[in-house]
Structure formats: structure tokens, C-alpha cells
Amino acid sequence: MNEIDLDGLVERDWEEETDADPVRFAMVGLGWWTREQAIPAVEASDYAETTVLVTGSPEKADDVAADVASVTATLTYEEYADGDAVDEYDAVYVCTPNALHHDHVRAAADLGKAVLCEKPLEASVEEAEALVDTCETADVPLMVAYRVTTGPAARRARDLIDGGAIGDVVSVVGHMSDTVLDSVGPDSWRLDPELSGGTTLNDIGIYPLNATRFVLGEDPRAVHATTTSAHEAFDGVDEHGAFTLEFSESLLGSYTVSHSADVRSSLRFVGTEGELTVEGIFFPGTQKVLRLSRGGTESEFRPPSPDQMREEFDYFANHLQRGAAVEPDGAMGVTDMRVVEALYESAESGERVEL
Amino acid sequence: MNEIDLDGLVERDWEEETDADPVRFAMVGLGWWTREQAIPAVEASDYAETTVLVTGSPEKADDVAADVASVTATLTYEEYADGDAVDEYDAVYVCTPNALHHDHVRAAADLGKAVLCEKPLEASVEEAEALVDTCETADVPLMVAYRVTTGPAARRARDLIDGGAIGDVVSVVGHMSDTVLDSVGPDSWRLDPELSGGTTLNDIGIYPLNATRFVLGEDPRAVHATTTSAHEAFDGVDEHGAFTLEFSESLLGSYTVSHSADVRSSLRFVGTEGELTVEGIFFPGTQKVLRLSRGGTESEFRPPSPDQMREEFDYFANHLQRGAAVEPDGAMGVTDMRVVEALYESAESGERVEL
Numbered sequence: 001m002n003e004i005d006l007d008g009l010v011e012r013d014w015e016e017e018t019d020a021d022p023v024r025f026a027m028v029g030l031g032w033w034t035r036e037q038a039i040p041a042v043e044a045s046d047y048a049e050t051t052v053l054v055t056g057s058p059e060k061a062d063d064v065a066a067d068v069a070s071v072t073a074t075l076t077y078e079e080y081a082d083g084d085a086v087d088e089y090d091a092v093y094v095c096t097p098n099a100l101h102h103d104h105v106r107a108a109a110d111l112g113k114a115v116l117c118e119k120p121l122e123a124s125v126e127e128a129e130a131l132v133d134t135c136e137t138a139d140v141p142l143m144v145a146y147r148v149t150t151g152p153a154a155r156r157a158r159d160l161i162d163g164g165a166i167g168d169v170v171s172v173v174g175h176m177s178d179t180v181l182d183s184v185g186p187d188s189w190r191l192d193p194e195l196s197g198g199t200t201l202n203d204i205g206i207y208p209l210n211a212t213r214f215v216l217g218e219d220p221r222a223v224h225a226t227t228t229s230a231h232e233a234f235d236g237v238d239e240h241g242a243f244t245l246e247f248s249e250s251l252l253g254s255y256t257v258s259h260s261a262d263v264r265s266s267l268r269f270v271g272t273e274g275e276l277t278v279e280g281i282f283f284p285g286t287q288k289v290l291r292l293s294r295g296g297t298e299s300e301f302r303p304p305s306p307d308q309m310r311e312e313f314d315y316f317a318n319h320l321q322r323g324a325a326v327e328p329d330g331a332m333g334v335t336d337m338r339v340v341e342a343l344y345e346s347a348e349s350g351e352r353v354e355l
Numbered sequence: 356m357n358e359i360d361l362d363g364l365v366e367r368d369w370e371e372e373t374d375a376d377p378v379r380f381a382m383v384g385l386g387w388w389t390r391e392q393a394i395p396a397v398e399a400s401d402y403a404e405t406t407v408l409v410t411g412s413p414e415k416a417d418d419v420a421a422d423v424a425s426v427t428a429t430l431t432y433e434e435y436a437d438g439d440a441v442d443e444y445d446a447v448y449v450c451t452p453n454a455l456h457h458d459h460v461r462a463a464a465d466l467g468k469a470v471l472c473e474k475p476l477e478a479s480v481e482e483a484e485a486l487v488d489t490c491e492t493a494d495v496p497l498m499v500a501y502r503v504t505t506g507p508a509a510r511r512a513r514d515l516i517d518g519g520a521i522g523d524v525v526s527v528v529g530h531m532s533d534t535v536l537d538s539v540g541p542d543s544w545r546l547d548p549e550l551s552g553g554t555t556l557n558d559i560g561i562y563p564l565n566a567t568r569f570v571l572g573e574d575p576r577a578v579h580a581t582t583t584s585a586h587e588a589f590d591g592v593d594e595h596g597a598f599t600l601e602f603s604e605s606l607l608g609s610y611t612v613s614h615s616a617d618v619r620s621s622l623r624f625v626g627t628e629g630e631l632t633v634e635g636i637f638f639p640g641t642q643k644v645l646r647l648s649r650g651g652t653e654s655e656f657r658p659p660s661p662d663q664m665r666e667e668f669d670y671f672a673n674h675l676q677r678g679a680a681v682e683p684d685g686a687m688g689v690t691d692m693r694v695v696e697a698l699y700e701s702a703e704s705g706e707r708v709e710l
Contacts, residue, residue, distance in 0.1 A: 170595060171611035173528045177625055224579050226707065230605040240525060242607040244597040250585040252597040254609035256526035256625070264630045264648070266623065270532055270611070275619045293619070350707035352581065 011152050011304050020321035026052035026089040028080065028104045029096035030060045032184055037284055038093055039068060041309030047317035052089045054080040081107040091116060091320060097195035099123035102131040109138035116316050118145045120206055120340060121333040123197030128337045132330035143316050143326040144333035147308035148207060149214045150315040153278050153288035156303060157269070158215045160276060165292060167273030169216055172253035174208030174268065176282045177261035186233035199237040201225060201343050205257045207282045209245065210328065210336050211267055212253055219335060220245040222354045225343035231260055243343050284308040366507045366659050375676035381407035381444040381468070383435065383459045384451035385415045387539055392639055393448055394423060396664030402672035407444045409435040436462040446471060446675060452550035454478035457486040464493035471671050473500045475561055475695065476688040478552030483692045487685035498671050498681040499688035502663040503562060504569045505670040508633050508643035511658060512624070513570045515631060521649060522628030524571060527608035529563035529623065531637045532616035541588035554592040556580060556698050560612045562637040564600065565683065565691050566622055567608055574690060575600040577709045580698035586615055598698050639663040
């Protein structure tokens with residue numbers, strides 16, 4: 001392998017066109033992320049549409065419905081659980097406080113609906129495992145909404161590394177940060193450990209964790225984490241974090257995350273024959289940049305960077321149309337939660353934790 | 356601050372021309388690094404020249420002397436310690452196994468010679484402290500040979516961050532790797548803990564550690580490290596490492612290092628208002644690339660990337676000519692060794708170690 005045609009890689013390697021109707025979604029939870037990211041993404045999508053809104057706030061539902069022509073019903077959580085408007089949607093997108101995911105997924109599973117559930121799957125490993133069981137028992141598809149892995153940047157990174165572009169990967173360094181108080185304010189459930197299961201490692205540390213696992217196909221065998229807080233809004237929860245993932249005798253990863261820094265993300269893989277960095281990898285609408293260096297050659301590639309949420313909904317919907325299996329699946333989501341639990345255990349004790 | 360004129364920054368912000376003669380160096384230790392990096396750098400330098408070679412191998416001395424016209428004497432270690440050819444050099448560059456540094460520095464100090472000593476200062480914190488005392492007692496200048504901090508890339512990074520280019524720094528991620536067996540072979544003292552004081556964290560982990568301290572002016576208050584080995588040549592010593600540096604409640608760093616990967620290095624600072632990455636930062640002859648992102652603006656700057664070893668020798672010599680204080684000084688070198696010692700303690704115990 002000498003020359004790599006970065007431009008020649010396929011944008012949607014998962015796509016197969018069908019004659020099926022669009023998949024109709026019930027949006028469960030109308031918080032900031034659903035309103036500002038998910039619903040616009042579905043409006044722009046090829047295979048999905050929003051037909052039902054589920055929320056505890058009728059006013060919020062009316063506001064959102066007024067702007068989305070495809071909406072045919074707005075439900076309270078009770079109406080949703082009771083099966084109201086059951087014929088008006090095919091799948092649910094669950095984006096509520098993590099500790100409520102299982103309740104809402106159970107309602108969907110009871111109604112035979114496919115489930116796209118936000119990450120992390122739940123607020124505890126036990127509830128996440130139960131959520132996966134619920135979907136398996138009801139035989140409904142479950143996908144965890146790791147938007148990164150359905151977009152072209154992470155998939156191309158995986159293909160390049162699988163193809164030997166940088167030899168055997170030895171080191172990974174990653175970073176993700178945002179300014180969460182500017183997005184959700186200090187009263188958000190994200191800062192309540194009961195509802196979230198953890199703030200920064202759990203909410204955004206999971207991105208470099210999951211993306212590393214996705215790209216390399218390896219799971220951590222031991223971890224260490226350090227967490228700190230400075231801003232009063234993060235009193236008692238983790239505002240900043242640094243963690244190490246130990247994959248094998250010759251593969252280690254080091255990461256930093258922060259909920260109080262500029263919106264930035266990157267993931268760098270260093271191998272025995274070169275280096276691949278993906279800039280901007282974790283955020284939905286940013287231009288991604290892949291930089292590959294091997295020997296004396298540097299290549300920079302700015303792939304089409306479609307909105308990650310649109311790619312995620314289209315990936316999920318297109319697979320449902322074809323009856324094809326989806327990933328990241330529940331097992332992948334549970335493994336991430338076990339790792340995050342170990343990270344918090346390590347941050348608490350200061351000790352390396354084996355998985 | 357909106358526009359940053361990256362090109363306008365000064366290359367040698369430390370330089371002041373003088374009428375003084377070049378500083379004449381005795382090269383103490385003629386291993387791979389001295390022969391292939393230090394001596395060529397001094398030949399290309401503006402303010403230094405190599406006049407004396409000190410080695411345990413007369414053959415090696417003759418080989419090297421044949422190629423370097425400025426050499427006037429070759430000494431054994433005993434002759435050097437006895438003060439032979441004492442009038443033929445002004446300063447020494449000590450590049451021997453770490454555990455021998457203090458002996459050779461003591462000889463130089465006894466003779467009143469200025470000392471440029473390779474990093475890490477010694478094989479143990481105690482000996483490093485003793486080495487610093489030796490130089491202070493003899494009142495000879497001591498500089499630790501962290502070549503990175505005398506080059507323009509690290510100095511510009513420091514200036515940019517000091518000037519507020521990325522706001523308050525919150526996260527740092529760094530990486531350094533090389534293929535040390537290809538450079539020095541499996542019998543090198545670098546793989547002998549008695550002579551080196553530690554292999555990978557000590558030999559190359561010290562670069563991102565020192566560079567982060569240099570750029571930010573902050574010292575770690577606690578650390579964690581993980582080390583692994585796979586290749587048989589690294590049996591019993593660290594081949595790969597990952598470590599976390601905890602600087603404050605709102606400043607954490609995560610790093611990976613490997614002595615068995617492609618030759619790569621980078622250091623990324625993420626702040627409250629942007630991000631600055633220096634690619635290729637730790638190796639002597641590589642093109643450095645500074646990438647600054649803030650708001651929606653990305654700037655890429657490829658500064659002049661002079662050989663780091665030449666810059667280091669010229670910096671040291673130019674300061675000696677002027678009688679100016681040098682840095683990194685002994686105190687900085689000792690602090691790094693305390694941190695590295697804590698990293699090894701953490702890797703051994705699995706626990707976070709406070710400094």
C-alpha cells in the first residue's frame with residue numbers, strides 16, 4: 001500500500017435503496033437535543049419522518065408541531081404508554097433523561113415499535129441490561145444512537161485502519177469538549193447524577209470510548225480515570241475528566257473530556273507505520289478532517305460531512321425498511337456503560353479498574 | 356483578539372549577537388545520539404563548536420574526529436576527569452547512560468565548565484538533586500537538554516496561549532513514539548533500568564510532560580500511569596505507556612508514548628475559546644505544524660523548523676557568551692524526574708499518586 005485515494009471512499013457504505021415508505025418516528029422527549037438536532041435532521045432525511053411527538057409539556061408539543069408539517073399526533077407520556085396513536089408511527093427515538101430510557105423503551109417494545117435510544121442506554125448498567133432484554137424479548141430492533149459511527153468520517157477511519165494504512169495501532173489519543181451550560185443551563189438533568197448516571201465521562205466521554213471501540217474492534221480490559229470540577233454548577237459531579245483505556249499489551253488509549261471548554265473534538269490513531277487523525281469527529285454538523293501521515297507523506301481529506309443526526313436516522317430507517325440488523329446494538333451500548341461505570345469507580349478510588 | 360499573525364512571530368526570540376568567540380564543547384559520550392544528532396548540529400551552529408571528544412572507545416573517537424575538523428583532543432573518561440586538555444573547551448555536553456550523568460557533570464563542575472546535560476538529569480531523583488547541587492556549589496551554569504523548548508514551535512505555542520489565543524486551557528492531549536530498537540538495538544542502556552532509571556516514560560514520556568509544563572507554566576499535582584510491554588526486548592521494562600497529569604481542578608492532561616511505533620509526536624491544547632495543536636513537536640528535524648482553531652476560523656502555520664539540536668546548542672552557547680541565565684534549569688529537570696518517578700510508582704501500584 002503506497003497511495004491511498006481518500007477521495008474515492010464511499011460516503012454511505014450502508015445504504016440500499018428500497019421502495020418502502022419512509023419510517024415514521026415518534027419523538028419521545030422534546031428537550032433541547034430533540035428539538036434542535038433530531039427533528040431538523042429527520043426533516044432533512046431521505047428515509048424518515050416525524051409523525052408523533054411525546055412530551056410532558058403540551059405547550060412544547062404545540063410549539064414544535066406548528067413547525068413540523070408531518071406531525072399528526074402529540075401525546076403525553078401516559079398516552080404514549082397507553083398506546084394512543086399507535087398506528088401513526090413505526091419507530092421511536094428516545095431522548096429523555098437517561099434514567100427514564102427503560103420506561104419509554106418498554107412502552108415502545110410492548111407496542112412492537114423499533115427503538116432508537118440515545119446514549120448512554122440508561123443510568124445504570126443493570127437498567128441498561130434490562131432495557132436490552134426488554135427489546136430482545138419483544139423482538140423489536142434496538143439501536144443505540146451513537147451518531148458518530150453512522151457517518152463517513154468514522155467509517156472511513158475504520159476502513160483505512162482495517163486496510164493497514166498505519167500498520168498495527170499502538171496508541172490512541174482523543175478529546176471531546178463542549179460548553180454544556182450554554183446549551184442546557186445549570187438545572188439540566190445532565191447535572192443530576194440520579195437522572196443521568198454521571199455527567200461528563202458519561203455524557204461525552206462515551207464518544208471517544210465508543211468510537212475507538214468501533215474503529216479498532218477492541219474492548220478495554222482495564223481503565224483509569226480522573227475527574228475534577230471547578231464551576232459551582234458542577235458541584236458534586238464531574239465537569240472535566242481524563243481517562244486511560246488499556247486494550248492490550250500493545251494498545252493503550254488516553255483521553256480528555258470537558259463540559260466547560262470550547263466545542264472541540266478529535267481522535268488520533270498512531271500505528272507502527274503511520275498516524276491517522278480525525279478532527280471534529282464527534283459533533284453533528286462540523287466539517288470533519290482526516291489527516292493521514294505515513295512515511296514522509298501527509299494526506300489531508302475533508303470528506304463530505306453530512307449532519308450526523310441525519311445520517312443516523314437515515315441509517316436506522318433504511319435498515320428497518322430492509323429488515324436488516326442495525327449497529328451499534330444493545331450489547332455495544334451495555335459494554336460502554338460497563339466501561340463508564342468502571343471509569344467512575346476509578347475516579348472515586350484513584351485506582352486502576354479491571355473489566 | 357481576532358486575527359493572529361502567525362507568520363509574524365520571531366524565530367529566535369532568545370538571540371542576542373555578541374562579539375564573543377564560539378563556545379567550545381567537549382562531547383562526553385559518543386553514542387548514537389551524540390554522533391548522529393549533537394555533533395552535526397554543532398557543526399551547523401552559529402555559536403558553538405566541538406573541540407574535544409570524550410569516550411570509552413578510542414576507535415570511536417578516531418572515527419568521529421576524522422570527520423570533524425574542529426576537534427583538537429580525544430580523551431578517555433579518566434583523562435577527562437583528570438582535567439586533560441582542560442584549556443581546549445569551555446563547556447560540556449553530557450550524553451551518556453543516565454546513571455552516569457552525575458559523575459561526568461561533577462568532573463566538569465570541578466573544572467569550572469558550563470554543563471549541558473541530557474534529559475532525564477539522572478537515573479534517580481536523589482542523584483538528580485545531587486547533580487544540581489554539584490553545579491550550584493561549583494557555580495557553573497547547568498542547562499537540561501530539553502531541545503523542544505529552545506525551538507520556535509514550542510515557544511510560539513507558549514506565546515499564543517499566554518496571549519489568550521485559546522482562552523483558559525482546560526485539556527491537553529499529547530503523544531510521542533519512536534522505534535527505538537531500530538535506533539539503538541536491544542542491548543542499549545535505555546532498556547536497562549539500572550542505567551536508565553526507566554525506559555519509555557522516562558526516555559520519551561518526559562517530552563510531553565516537560566513541554567506541557569513549559570507552555571503552560573503549571574506543574575502536575577497528581578498523576579496516574581499505565582505501562583505495558585509486548586516485545587521480548589522490553590521484558591521487565593515499559594515499552595508503551597499512557598498517563599494522566601492533573602494540574603488543577605480545571606486543567607487535565609492525557610498522554611500516550613511508545614518506543615515501538617512509528618516516529619510521531621503531537622501536543623494539543625484545548626481552551627475555553629479554541630484549540631492549538633503542534634504536530635511533529637518533539638523530534639529534532641521534522642517540519643512542525645501549528646494549527647489554531649477559534650470560533651469558525653482555522654489557521655495553519657508551518658514555521659521555520661530548524662534542527663532542534665542546533666537551536667539548543669546555539670541557545671546555550673549564546674547565553675554563555677552573554678553570561679545570561681539558561682533554562683530549562685536544574686530545578687525544572689528535577690521536577691520532571693519527580694513526576695516520572697510518580698508515574699512509575701503509579702504504573703506499579705495502579706493507583707493515582709499525589710506529588
